[in-house]
Amino acid sequence: MSGIIHIFRTQGNDILNSVGQHISISLVSLLIAAVIAIPLAIILMKHKRAAEFILNVTSVLQTIPSLALLGILIPLVGIGTLPSIIALVVYAVMPIFQNTYSGLTTIDPDLEEAAEAFGLSRSKKLLKIEIPLAMPMIISGLRIAMVMIIGTATLAALIGAGGLGTYIILGIETNNNSLLIVGAVLSAILALIFSALIRGISKLSLRKIGIIFAALVVLIGGVAGYRAVVQPTTNITIAGKMGSEPEILINMYKDLIEQDNPHIKVTTKPNFGGTSFLYKALKSGSVDIYPEFTGTVLESLVKTKKSASHNPEATYQLAKSLLKSQENLEYLKPMKYENGYALVVKKSFAKRYNLKTVSDLVRVEDKINAGFDPDFYQLGDGYPGISKAYNLKFGKIQTMESSIRYKAIANGKINLVDGYTTDPQIQEYKLVALKDDKSFFPPYQGAPLVSEKLLTKYPGIRKTLDKLAGKISVTDMQKMNYRVSVKHEKAAKVAHEYLVEHGLLDK
Amino acid sequence: MIEFKNVYKKYEHNDNTAINDLNLQIKDGDFFVLVGPSGSGKTTTLKMINRLIKQTSGNITIDGKKIDDFNLQEMRLQMGYVLQNIALFPNMTIEDNITIQPESLKWSKERRHQVAFDLLKKVGLDPEKYAKRLPHELSGGEQQRVGIVRALASNPKIVLMDEPFSALDPISRNQLQELVLKLHQEMKMTFIFVTHDMNEALRLGNTIAIMRTGHLEQIGSRDEIINNPKNNFVDGFFKNQHNDDKKIKLIIDSQDCSEVDKQAADLNEEDNISDLARLLKEKDFVLVESSDERIWKLTTQSLLNYLARDGE
Numbered sequence: 001m002s003g004i005i006h007i008f009r010t011q012g013n014d015i016l017n018s019v020g021q022h023i024s025i026s027l028v029s030l031l032i033a034a035v036i037a038i039p040l041a042i043i044l045m046k047h048k049r050a051a052e053f054i055l056n057v058t059s060v061l062q063t064i065p066s067l068a069l070l071g072i073l074i075p076l077v078g079i080g081t082l083p084s085i086i087a088l089v090v091y092a093v094m095p096i097f098q099n100t101y102s103g104l105t106t107i108d109p110d111l112e113e114a115a116e117a118f119g120l121s122r123s124k125k126l127l128k129i130e131i132p133l134a135m136p137m138i139i140s141g142l143r144i145a146m147v148m149i150i151g152t153a154t155l156a157a158l159i160g161a162g163g164l165g166t167y168i169i170l171g172i173e174t175n176n177n178s179l180l181i182v183g184a185v186l187s188a189i190l191a192l193i194f195s196a197l198i199r200g201i202s203k204l205s206l207r208k209i210g211i212i213f214a215a216l217v218v219l220i221g222g223v224a225g226y227r228a229v230v231q232p233t234t235n236i237t238i239a240g241k242m243g244s245e246p247e248i249l250i251n252m253y254k255d256l257i258e259q260d261n262p263h264i265k266v267t268t269k270p271n272f273g274g275t276s277f278l279y280k281a282l283k284s285g286s287v288d289i290y291p292e293f294t295g296t297v298l299e300s301l302v303k304t305k306k307s308a309s310h311n312p313e314a315t316y317q318l319a320k321s322l323l324k325s326q327e328n329l330e331y332l333k334p335m336k337y338e339n340g341y342a343l344v345v346k347k348s349f350a351k352r353y354n355l356k357t358v359s360d361l362v363r364v365e366d367k368i369n370a371g372f373d374p375d376f377y378q379l380g381d382g383y384p385g386i387s388k389a390y391n392l393k394f395g396k397i398q399t400m401e402s403s404i405r406y407k408a409i410a411n412g413k414i415n416l417v418d419g420y421t422t423d424p425q426i427q428e429y430k431l432v433a434l435k436d437d438k439s440f441f442p443p444y445q446g447a448p449l450v451s452e453k454l455l456t457k458y459p460g461i462r463k464t465l466d467k468l469a470g471k472i473s474v475t476d477m478q479k480m481n482y483r484v485s486v487k488h489e490k491a492a493k494v495a496h497e498y499l500v501e502h503g504l505l506d507k
Numbered sequence: 508m509i510e511f512k513n514v515y516k517k518y519e520h521n522d523n524t525a526i527n528d529l530n531l532q533i534k535d536g537d538f539f540v541l542v543g544p545s546g547s548g549k550t551t552t553l554k555m556i557n558r559l560i561k562q563t564s565g566n567i568t569i570d571g572k573k574i575d576d577f578n579l580q581e582m583r584l585q586m587g588y589v590l591q592n593i594a595l596f597p598n599m600t601i602e603d604n605i606t607i608q609p610e611s612l613k614w615s616k617e618r619r620h621q622v623a624f625d626l627l628k629k630v631g632l633d634p635e636k637y638a639k640r641l642p643h644e645l646s647g648g649e650q651q652r653v654g655i656v657r658a659l660a661s662n663p664k665i666v667l668m669d670e671p672f673s674a675l676d677p678i679s680r681n682q683l684q685e686l687v688l689k690l691h692q693e694m695k696m697t698f699i700f701v702t703h704d705m706n707e708a709l710r711l712g713n714t715i716a717i718m719r720t721g722h723l724e725q726i727g728s729r730d731e732i733i734n735n736p737k738n739n740f741v742d743g744f745f746k747n748q749h750n751d752d753k754k755i756k757l758i759i760d761s762q763d764c765s766e767v768d769k770q771a772a773d774l775n776e777e778d779n780i781s782d783l784a785r786l787l788k789e790k791d792f793v794l795v796e797s798s799d800e801r802i803w804k805l806t807t808q809s810l811l812n813y814l815a816r817d818g819e
Contacts, residue, residue: 110594117557117590117667118608119583128607132598 003178010488015167019186022163025156026149026194028220029085031213033092033145038138041100042126051101058094066091066155067274074159074277078286079239079269084156084163091152092145099141103134127206139202143195150191154183158273159281160239164190166271169242176485236454236461239269239278239287244484244491245339245422245446245477247271249291251495253448253465255505260464270491275300283327288454289465294319294334295444302326312338312443323449330455332462333469334447337422337477341376341441342433343386344419346409350432357437358390361416368394371405371414381442382418389440406431421474424481433474467504509533509556509665509697514565516551516721525551526562527721533714535664538691538698540712542705544744547718549701553667556699557586569665584612587658587666587696591673593650595642601627601653602638608661626656629693630686648679655687659694668700672707677774677782684710705744706779709733717741753780755795755805761816763809764795772796776803784810 008015044051064072066087073083107130115125131138154165164187171180201209238253240246247270254266269287272278279301281287294312297319298304304322309315312334320331343358350356353364361368376382377399387393394416400408405417410429419426421433448465455462480498483489499505509532516526526548533539541549554560555567558579567574574582587608595604605626606619614622624634630652642650651671658666668687672680688711691698702708708715709729716726717740725737736742756776758764772794773786783805786793792806 108594110590110592111596113559114588114590114594114596117559117583117586117588118611119580119586120607120611121580124611129596129598133596 003176004182007178007182007488015182015186018162018164018166019190021156021161022150022153022165022187022190024220024223025081025084025088025161025163026146026153026190027216029088029092029149029153030142030146031216031220032085033089033096033149034142036089037093037096037141038100041097041104042131045101045104045130048105051105055094055098055101058097061090062094064090066152067158070155070159071276071280074280074286075284078284079160079237079272079277079281080286081156081161083159084153084161087155088149088152092149095144095148096138096141099137099144100134103137103141104130106137107133132206135202135206139198143198146194146198147191150187150194154187155273157271159277160269160272169273170271235264236266236288236458237269237286238266238289239272239281240290241275241278242271242273244424244481246291247491248480248484248495248498249446250289251492252468252499253289253291255496255499256464256467257461259505260460261458264458282329282449282451285451285453289448289450289461291446292331292449293339293444293446295340295442297323297331297449310439310442312445315443316445316447328452330450330452330462332448332450332465334445335468335472336470337472337474338443338445339420339422339477340436340444341382342419342421342436343416344409344423344426344431344433345416347430347432349415350434355434357435358386358392358440359437361392361434362390365392366395368416369396369398369414370394370416370418371398371400371408372418373401373405374399376418386440389438422477422481424478424485427478427482428486471502471504472498508535508570509699510566510568511552511555512566512568514555514567515563516548516555516560517563525721526555529565529722531716531723531726533697533699535697536695538688538700538711538713540700540702540708540715541718542702542708542712542715543718543724544703546720548721549703549718550669551721552718553669553699553701556665557583557588557667584608584661585663585665587661587663589651589654589658589666589668589671591670593647593654593671593674595650595653595657597642600639600641601645602634604642604653605657605660607657608663612661622660622662623656626659627653629690630656646679647675648683651675651679651683652686655683655690659690659696662694663696665697665699668698670701670703673703677778677785680707681778687711717744719744754778755780755783756797758783758805758809758813759795759797759803761813763812764803764805767794767802767804769800769802770794772802780810780813 040054041051044054069087069090070083073086077083077086111129111133115129120128153163154168156163157165157169164183167179167183168187171177171183201212204212236257238250240250250268250270254268257264257266272281272290275296278287278290282290292301294315298315302319302322303326304318309318316334323329323331343361345355353360355361355364372383377397378384383397398414405414406419406423406425406429408414409417409431419433425431426433450461450465476498480494483494484491496505511529511531514526514529515524517524529552541552543549551560555562556574558574569577596607599607602620602623605623609619609622623638627634627637632649632652637645637649642653645653654671658668672683675683684707687698700711709732712729714726714728715732717724717732719740725732725741732741754776755774755778758780759776774782774793774795776795776797783793783795787805787807787810792804795803795805797803
């Protein structure tokens with residue numbers, strides 16, 4: 001609870017902003033879906049076959065997983081609000097269409113006959129009789145769609161459109177329940193409020209509904225127009241994956257680029273969901289730069305038969321040349337820290353047994369009670385490999401969800417876990433990552449991945465971003481991650497301070 | 508005048524000819540009743556007049572002009588229509604229901620309001636009380652009164668009624684039969700009325716057309732039909748129906764019931780035994796008023812006793 005209060009106190013404005021984004025994305029999507037689905041149902045109410053066909057099409061669209069749909073949309077329409085709205089509209093059309101259609105086609109045939117026999121015109125029949133009689137069904141369709149949209153709109157956060165999903169996804173990613181609760185509860189509340197609003201609207205007359213609808217369209221159009229006018233044109237878009245570390249890095253990129261090129265305007269898009277979204281966005285040109293790890297490039301982005309080298313420099317060079325030859329992307333120089341696997345123990349434990357490196361563990365292997373992520377326990381790059389390389393055999397090992405192992409070691413249930421070298425929990429729980437003195441773990445060095453197009457347009461950027469090459473140690477990164485994800489300081493502020501402190505930024 | 512000339516109606520989905528060479532004339536101001544058993548084509552005939560059903564061949568004319576040559580909407584706006592299932596629009600008030608045709612005819616608000624109130628008064632519904640109500644707040648009989656008012660509201664020359672009373676209880680039916688007779692006298696419109704009930708036909712119609720399997724068996728005035736049934740079918744149809752419609756008086760006369768204190772009665776002894784049977788399905792006993800203003804209590808047993816004796 002105190003965590004939640006803390007989040008509201010430190011990030012109140014951001015949360016309000018996210019709620020606003022969430023509402024506007026949801027509302028725009030609902031309106032567009034309604035504008036498509038309701039007239040379509042009206043047109044097709046007398047054409048059963050065509051209506052069935054459309055119903056099938058919309059049902060098929062419904063079955064596309066939302067992440068897949070976003071993945072398909074990025075190369076076509078880029079990132080941000082537009083693909084989110086398109087995806088949400090795709091999902092919302094079906095319930096609205098289906099309900100409107102069945103509402104219109106299940107009207108008592110006697111009433112239809114009466115309206116017909118009285119000589120009412122098509123439009124009069126529709127406005128006076130059919131739509132009012134179908135209204136309860138139409139409204140329930142809108143409510144279903146609205147609840148679905150508000151729930152699904154949380155995914156918009158994955159492609160840089162913001163919204164409450166930012167908190168949910170970040171909460172899951174960083175095992176921060178307070179964040180998760182803030183995001184989930186707020187979006188549930190939004191769903192309830194809007195559901196009630198729609199029910200309220202349904203009690204109004206058709207004319208008033210029309211007025212409200214028109215007012216909303218004008219309002220949203222006005223806001224969009226205002227934003228389009230006010231929003232400065234963006235020259236460079238820098239995005240980053242989920243979590244504090246990429247957000248800190250992209251803010252550093254932004255500060256450095258804007259210092260060297262005062263006329264360039266940089267926009268940051270933090271907390272992108274998933275590597276493939278970002279990679280697609282970079283290739284399609286809607287993102288210009290994002291920080292990527294050398295190990296990830298070789299593992300999942302380029303095609304290569306070579307197994308990853310354990311030498312950081314060799315790994316970087318291979319990644320760089322493959323990216324250049326296969327995708328024509330530039331991979332600039334990496335920073336100093338490596339964010340790879342590490343074996344982590346409590347500082348007190350390390351002190352008592354004088355542990356500094358993984359090799360030191362051999363002396364105390366019987367005393368070790370390890371908690372490993374299931375992947376780490378099984379994969380060749382994980383425990384089986386390291387056990388062979390260092391000739392280690394721990395006394396006791398249990399596997400557990402990655403999110404709870406840090407808590408388990410903090411509570412003293414276990415005394416060694418696998419982790420990532422820059423995890424903020426290492427600082428939070430007073431832990432220490434043991435040095436991989438035999439360089440067993442594959443190197444994961446961060447470096448800016450940049451589109452060729454950008455470097456052609458602004459060749460200076462290479463030099464600017466190279467200022468970070470070899471900078472930022474593991475401890476630096478851990479500390480910064482701790483400040484952002486545990487202490488909830490702003491990533492931009494933390495990044496700025498680091499740059500100033502290390503003489504990379506003037507002010 | 509409405510005239511059918513060599514009108515045929517065939518449905519694609521079966522080979523039966525629904526209407527087979529129909530020829531008839533309906534004079535202006537007539538109360539014209541189409542009567543016949545189900546499947547006789549009486550409703551089809553009615554619905555061809557306002558083109559809800561289109562004839563396969565032959566001509567239907569109104570005042571010499573083919574109905575196909577009229578603008579469909581304009582023509583229908585000049586016709587009243589009463590449905591068997593009443594079909595008041597549940598989303599509209601009684602007044603809005605009544606004035607739906609006048610509204611399409613672009614009558615002023617005041618005129619529409621006036622018409623609705625006048626007509627409601629005419630059918631015995633207090634406009635102050637009923638105009639703003641919704642259809643579901645009314646009883647079946649009241650609803651069909653509104654249904655009739657709705658058909659009359661635009662002051663049409665022709666009013667089509669498709670078995671309008673068959674879903675009503677006998678008391679409401681009686682009252683409404685009287686009401687339409689009164690309205691017909693007062694408003695001088697052409698009423699075309701479909702029923703399967705010969706008694707209703709005889710009670711209401713000036714001209715009665717008896718139909719069977721898509722053609723006319725006989726057409727004529729009430730007296731002609733009663734006195735000179737053209738063939739066995741007409742005679743039989745008439746008699747059969749008549750049998751079903753023996754008066755309750757017969758049971759009272761047979762003394763198979765007890766007299767009770769003076770109170771409101773459900774039926775009159777002039778009502779049909781079939782009406783009694785219908786009410787007895789829902790109630791333990793039915794109170795019937797005889798012509799000497801005494802009240803009799805009839806039970807299912809009374810009815811069974813009567814039927815048993817009648818069958819002997």
